Amino acid sequence: MRRRRRLGEVELNLAAMLDMAFQLLTFFILTFRPAPIEGQLSLNLPPPVPITNVQPEQAVDSGNGGGFSTNSLVLTIRANGDGDVTSVGLGPGRAFVGPANAYNLHELDRLLRGLFGIQHTPYDQVLIRVAPDLRYEELMKIIDVCARQKLPDGTRLQKISFSELPEPGAKQ
Amino acid sequence: MSASMSSHANAEPNLTPMLDMVFQLVTFFMLVINFKGAQLDLSLKLPVLGSARPLDTEGHDELFVLNIDSQGKLKVYGIEKDMKAYIAGEARVTIAKMTFDNPKFKKGDELPTMVVIRADRVTPFKLLDDVIKTCQEHGFRRFSLKAMTKVEGP
Structure with a gap:
């Protein structure tokens, strides 16, 4: 009976375990850094192709080796010295002239919907020709509009490729 | 007492x-x-894009994260690296792994790894284009451009 009572009175020393647990807790609290909420745009970027003597009027390549595939819609983004958009060309014409604000982007979206929404659209990818100084933030606004377009089969446009416009004043 | x-x-x-x-x-x-999360350079100010969606790897877990600052410099775990050498090294490793897993795989085939580009919002396109072209030259085709979904901080 006495032996049983002694067994019942056994008490673990929890203080040491608590110390260790607090140390672990301190470590995790100090190293805890919540990841920022980031989104992304998924793109399938085709391999680079040599592009030479491309005129803005060449919305669609004729298949003679000029570098574009026959189903590329060409967007041309020009920028000022601060890296802001000054105009966006769409094929042979212009989508808008001015900054990439909500109104102009909506206009670009409307034009692209008109091109990609038709049943037998010849395009399934976009080639964006970009001024070298354009800021990434500005470029993303245009990419965002392009990535929102849906092809006639219902899939989103994901094939987007880039090429750099020659520096202003550079020899062609 | x-x-x-x-x-x-x-x-x-x-x-x-x-x-x-x-x-x-x-x-x-x-x-x-x-x-x-340690591989993300949190000092970068990503562009804000409301329509950006959380990353969906579609079953492919291999991500190749590139942090590019406003000067076009590549940082890996906070250390500045030579961009071309780093991408070439990563491509070599991926190709070796793919060749081991699939003997039919040959150099020049599309790599399954998704390149995650985290670039500062003021990075000029010419610097970014250099990174994208280098990746493409080594067989990377799938890209993910990171952006914040809403404005944070001041």
């Missing part, structure tokens, strides 16, 4: 509930800790 002292000496707080709580906290922090 002696009664008071003896009761003091016998005071033993019950540590079990506190230990339970601390272990629960430790478990929580262990579950939410994300060591992959």
Whole structure:
């Protein structure tokens, strides 16, 4: 009976375990850094192709080796010295002239919907020709509009490729 | 006096509930800790894009994260690296792995790895284009451009 009572009175020393647990807790609290909420745009970027003597009027390549595939819609983004958009060309014409604000982007979206929404659209990818100084933030606004377009089969446009416009004043 | 002292000496707080709580906290922090977050350069100011969606790897877990600052410099775990050499090295490793897994795989085939580009919002396109072209030259085709979904901070 006495032996049983002694067994019942056994008490673990929890203080040491608590110390260790607090140390672990301190470590995790100090190293805890919540990841920022980031989104992304998924793109399938085709391999680079040599592009030479491309005129803005060449919305669609004729298949003679000029570098574009026959189903590329060409967007041309020009920028000022601060890296802001000054105009966006769409094929042979212009989508808008001015900054990439909500109104102009909506206009670009409307034009692209008109091109990609038709049943037998010849395009399934976009080639964006970009001024070298354009800021990434500005470029993303245009990419965002392009990535929102849906092809006639219902899939989103994901094939987007880039090429750099020659520096202003550079020899062609 | 002696009664008071003896009761003091016998005071033993019950540590079990506190230990339970601390272990629960430790478990929580262990579950939410994300060591992959260390590869993100949080000093970069990403562009803000409302329509950006959380990354969906579509079953492909291999991500190749590139942090590019406003000067076009590549940083890996906070250390500046030579961009071309780093991408070439990563491509070599991926090609070796693909060749081991699939003997039909040959150099120049599309690599399954998704390149995650985290570039500062003011990075000029010419610097970014250099990175994208280098990746493409080594067989990377799938890209993910990172952006914040909403404005954070001041």
